[in-house]
Amino acid sequence: AQRVTQPEKLLSVFKGAPVELKCNYSYSGSPELFWYVQYSRQRLQLLLRHISRESIKGFTADLNKGETSFHLKKPFAQEEDSAMYYCALRNSGGYQKVTFGTGTKLQVIP
Amino acid sequence: DAGITQSPRHKVTETGTPVTLRCHQTENHRYMYWYRQDPGHGLRLIHYSYGVKDTDKGEVSDGYSVSRSKTEDFLLTLESATSSQTSVYFCAISLGRGTDTQYFGPGTRLTVL
Numbered sequence: 001a002q003r004v005t006q007p008e009k010l011l012s013v014f015k016g017a018p019v020e021l022k023c024n025y026s027y028s029g030s031p032e033l034f035w036y037v038q039y040s041r042q043r044l045q046l047l048l049r050h051i052s053r054e055s056i057k058g059f060t061a062d063l064n065k066g067e068t069s070f071h072l073k074k075p076f077a078q079e080e081d082s083a084m085y086y087c088a089l090r091n092s093g094g095y096q097k098v099t100f101g102t103g104t105k106l107q108v109i110p
Numbered sequence: 111d112a113g114i115t116q117s118p119r120h121k122v123t124e125t126g127t128p129v130t131l132r133c134h135q136t137e138n139h140r141y142m143y144w145y146r147q148d149p150g151h152g153l154r155l156i157h158y159s160y161g162v163k164d165t166d167k168g169e170v171s172d173g174y175s176v177s178r179s180k181t182e183d184f185l186l187t188l189e190s191a192t193s194s195q196t197s198v199y200f201c202a203i204s205l206g207r208g209t210d211t212q213y214f215g216p217g218t219r220l221t222v223l
């Protein structure tokens with residue numbers, strides 16, 4: 001079975017402070033991991049994926065297989081980063097099953 | 111928006127009535143998914159499809175059925191709606207190749223009284 005855990009329901013930080021949204025996973029195979037973001041009144045959209053090793057809107061995430069983690073980080077939070085963030089895992093098998101975590105609401109305080 | 115639409119966008123119904131939600135895509139993507147989004151639970155997979163007439167259950171499939179008779183349409187049916195099925199329902203699609211990701215629809219807000 002695959003599982004994604006996001007331990008924080010709400011994370012409040014001041015503008016300009018560093019941000020780290022935690023994500024841990026459980027999966028027996030080789031996972032594909034993603035971060036999705038949902039801004040207020042908008043649909044979910046992809047933020048970044050581990051395989052691309054990219055930085056989007058200043059966010060980065062590194063897959064740590066030893067700790068089974070995929071934490072999302074940004075050095076300096078901006079007010080426009082306030083949103084709901086979901087970590088997701090897709091299995092590497094044939095049927096592309098995707099499991100989401102429960103989400104973390106990031107609130108950036110001006 | 112990857113050519114995904116959901117209908118209806120809002121629905122209020124009564125306990126015990128059947129409800130069908132529609133997801134329509136114009137991208138010819140192979141994979142389609144239905145999720146429900148609830149506070150404290152995030153997104154939970156209800157059912158997904160990996161091709162026409164090929165579907166499988168997700169983690170919260172009880173009380174729901176799906177059908178996919180055409181590539182572009184994926185229907186979610188609540189045979190007899192209950193108040194616990196009040197939620198926001200999201201459809202998603204993906205190509206299912208390489209590093210492809212999911213693209214989400216706008217959501218359907220369903221209230222069961």
